[in-house]
Amino acid sequence: MVLTSRGAATRRRIVTGAAALFRERGVAQVSLDDIRAATATSKSQLFHYFPGGRSELLLAVAEHEAEQVLADQQPLLGDLTDWRKWQAWRERIIKIYDEQRAGCPLSALTAHLSQADPAAAQKIVIRMNERWQAHLATGVRALSDSGEIDPATDPDQTAATIMTAIVGGATLLQATDSMTYLELALTQALNSLRR
Amino acid sequence: MVLTSRGAATRRRIVTGAAALFRERGVAQVSLDDIRAATATSKSQLFHYFPGGRSELLLAVAEHEAEQVLADQQPLLGDLTDWRKWQAWRERIIKIYDEQRAGCPLSALTAHLSQADPAAAQKIVIRMNERWQAHLATGVRALSDSGEIDPATDPDQTAATIMTAIVGGATLLQATDSMTYLELALTQALNSLRR
Missing domain, CATH: 1.10.10.60 (Homeodomain-like)
Structure with a gap:
């Protein structure tokens, strides 16, 4: 339309x-x-x-919340050009999830959409992941270009690993109400990047 | 009773x-x-x-499925005494999730229980995580004792990081139907353990 x-x-x-x-x-x-x-x-x-009624509106709100997940990390996420900025972005991630706790608005929506329209819900999450991962990969490439990390580091694989640490930490935060997993996994993913 | x-x-x-x-x-x-x-x-x-009717039965089945998550990884999970065994356990994890794909029986149950009895659902997941993490920490300690890894490695933190990699990979598998995240994150978590 x-x-x-x-x-x-x-x-x-x-x-x-x-x-x-x-x-x-x-x-x-x-x-x-x-x-x-x-x-x-x-x-x-x-x-x-x-x-399309309620389910169409739910999809539109899920798209909006997926945008929000990335917007909440900006402008840091789009400018991961040195190690200090990576650290600032890490702090931002911890703060976002610590404030949000069990209440991830996107996963609440996709849980509902998975029943009505699983393919559409999956598409929204996949598209968001791809953009998130692309930002992180650009940041890894910048560190590599400036000689801050091993130039043999694979930017896409590293980006996927960092995202998995965040998603795992956020899932365990929802399940256990403890920030420990997110903090440890993200620290470890970034430390191993720098080694 | x-x-x-x-x-x-x-x-x-x-x-x-x-x-x-x-x-x-x-x-x-x-x-x-x-x-x-x-x-x-x-x-x-x-x-x-x-x-207690349906919700009590759901809780009992969730407990059973939480047991199953650990049982599926045995006897490997309880015997992570050298690096070769860690690799075999890693292969087992990949196989379990590859067969299971989006159909994680425990998360399907806890999603339902989160509405009826969130505290009870959380307790089951926390208890399972603690046992899972304890097994992994014992394995890390064994590698440390036999000199296969840096003795300064913190067993509990390392175990939590490995678990977060698995949970993140499994969550992204459910969301995207791709095994890449789980494979990369688990490989990276184990590699950094060995470094």
């Missing part, structure tokens, strides 16, 4: 309003009527922007 | 039968009646062993 700039703004207002409600109350506890009320949207407007 | 050996056998039959049904059809698609039929159990028997 091609939207006018005003249409795009309305759609965005609905998506961010829904995202805020989901974060606040939990996905299962929010109805389309709640979202209409919170975003001052009529039934016909909601249907106009999301003809 | 203290059970006679016959009572314990009946309870076990119900739990393993329910676990098999959950694995086959998905947790949401299995009713208590399905479980009674598959395990040849009467309503009063089921109520006798699980007075």
